Amino acid sequence: MAKDKKKQPRPKAETPKGFRDYFGADVTERKAMLDRIAEIYHRHGFDPLETSAVETVEALGKFLPDVDRPNAGVFAWQEEAVPGGGSGDWLALRYDLTAPLARVAAQFRNDLPTPYRRYAMGPVWRNEKPGPGRFRQFYQCDADTVGSASVAADAEICAMLTDALEAVGIARGDYIVRINNRKVLDGVLEAVFGSIENVAHAIIEGNPTIAEQKQAVLRTIDKFDKVGRVGVCELLGKGRKDSSGAFIEGVGLTDDQIELVIAFLTAKGENNEQTMKNLAETVATSPSGMQGIIELDEIAAMLKAMGIGEDRAVIDPSVVRGLGYYTGPVFEAELTFEILDDKGRKRQFGSVAGGGRYDGLVERFTDQKVPATGISIGVDRLLAALRAKGLAGADGVGPVVVTVMDRDRMADYQAMAADLRAAGIRAEVYLGNPKNFGNQLKYADKRGAPVAIIQGGDEAERGVVQVKDLVLGAKLASEASHEEWKAQPAQTEVPRADLVDEVRRILG
CATH class of the missing domain: 3.30.930.10 (Bira Bifunctional Protein; Domain 2)
Known part of the structure; x- marks a missing residue:
């Protein structure tokens, strides 16, 4: 009888040292900030440029490989030399957005206008010792003019x-x-x-x-x-x-x-x-x-x-x-x-x-003087500054959540969400187990939902929906007296046809 194979250990669910994950609010706030910066750069006549995340180490130039440390300062590897495939070059993740620009300016010098104004935004990687607030992957936002002295x-x-x-x-x-x-x-x-x-x-x-x-x-x-x-x-x-x-x-x-x-x-x-x-x-x-x-x-x-x-x-x-x-x-x-x-x-x-x-960076490729000037914004640092000033970091508004009271009527609930989205309102249908309605409201709370939509069988027969203002409900629960709560209910019933207008009213 064959012995059982040794059970493989489970992989650790953790990010590599010096790296981190970005979740909803982080990504949304960063994008909003970069969009505003991009608008300014565009207004000044600068064009966007996206370069490859991978460059040859030779092109990067700053951290050329040596015998002892071929990946010093960068995340680098040697491409396997195979017939019709890799050439055996040393490749590396870009460590900034300027070195790739120098390569682009040299490679496409006959196609680009002179001077060439460009902006670039994206992640860069550095193989350095991480520390507090210092990561091996981070975002940069650059703008440069190449070709003007x-x-x-x-x-x-x-x-x-x-x-x-x-x-x-x-x-x-x-x-x-x-x-x-x-x-x-x-x-x-x-x-x-x-x-x-x-x-x-x-x-x-x-x-x-x-x-x-x-x-x-x-x-x-x-x-x-x-x-x-x-x-x-x-x-x-x-x-x-x-x-x-x-x-x-x-x-x-x-x-x-x-x-x-x-x-x-x-x-x-x-x-x-x-x-x-x-x-x-x-x-x-x-x-x-x-x-x-x-x-x-x-x-x-x-x-x-x-x-x-x-x-x-x-x-x-x-x-x-x-x-x-x-x-x-x-x-x-x-x-x-x-x-x-x-x-x-x-x-x-x-x-x-x-x-x-x-003025000497592009010259490495062309052996000709090519003047250049530029600026690099530390994206994470600027975002941290906006949060420190209260200009970012507030809890984002989640989607309107359409709750599910009857699993067999899922198409009706999806139609409600579709109507809201067609009106430009962020919305989703609850897709968990609908048996416990309390769990649905807990889910809406965790999502930061401003409104919950409720329609059971009785409401469906009468052609109405219940619209629950979750923000007002939370405020009334913590601050209002019983009389105030009765005078200003957080849940209203409206005709199904008025769903979008009622949600718009609540969202302001």
Whole structure:
């Protein structure tokens, strides 16, 4: 007699680590928000683009495979090489929406208009360690202009971003788009390192190159908002202790060098004109830095002409983004209203979007200069901001539920639901076991149904239906006296022909 096969263990019903599921309200609210943003982008002349979720790792470029970690940073796999099928290429899920755009711009350069304005919305995947609020799959919403070297394209992106934030409900005064220029920062670095042959203050053994010192300075500047002036001075100098007490080695700059960097970071004046003047004094000896200031001045003038005041978009030298990526203007949208953190402390909500000019990305494919600029909105973060302001996250209204009193009359109930849907009213028929009417009302409550439709045999013979206002019923049950409940009943009887009109009245 053969032995019984070993019973296979049941699979675990759980999402992979770092991933999550999105249910009704999450999906609905996100779609509503993105639809409003898409309308703004469309109005500015941008076309939608949907690219493949899978790209070759070579095309993605940022995380090229190596011997030890072929999938570093991305979810990647090698395609099986088979006759007439796969070629053995390394493939990966896209980690952002910009790298696919660069591939599209190169692949279809003879078909696309120049400049090419596009927006894209969708999920991206990153093979990184997950943490609180940090997932391996998340949504992005991008808008880019490829093929224009004019800073008018950068100004247009910034203006469009302010319109998009207001379109989703963020009020003026609750956000600011801050603008800087990589060229200005390059000018600061020239002022700091230009005359130095050998860096005397090494932070590692072996005398780091000036290029390495520059990268260390850039990383430190990016911490200005977190550690403030004193913290940045310490990190640019000998180092400092962090909140845990651990000592962080400094960059090793002299006091004079540190003062130049701080002058740049604190150059923001009462208005754009004063900020530009302060910056010019900081980078006066740098042609690159002065070119960056000219570009910022042009952007500020164009924004003003478009009706974008400094209360909505402002020149701010403290904006530092992924600086190896950008080549010119950079921008960041920050929400300025306060929320409570996990410990009940007030803090500013912070950044929800960022971008800038990246003139070298398409060149990887074409070996030709192709200027580009764009913005990326963190979809989940912006949605969280809307919920924090009470602009999203309210319980969604569920469908009208047609209850079933007689299983043999299912066609009649389906006809009621069809009539409601034809009138633009969301409706469904209860499809569970109809024996227990209480369970049907519990189901309607769980669905967030505003109205329940009831028709038993007696009502059917008389050609009427019972329409139960579930919202009013719940309110009366919790707040009203017995007399009030009698004077304002939540359930009414109407002719079957008046069903749609009665439901419309209740829904307002």
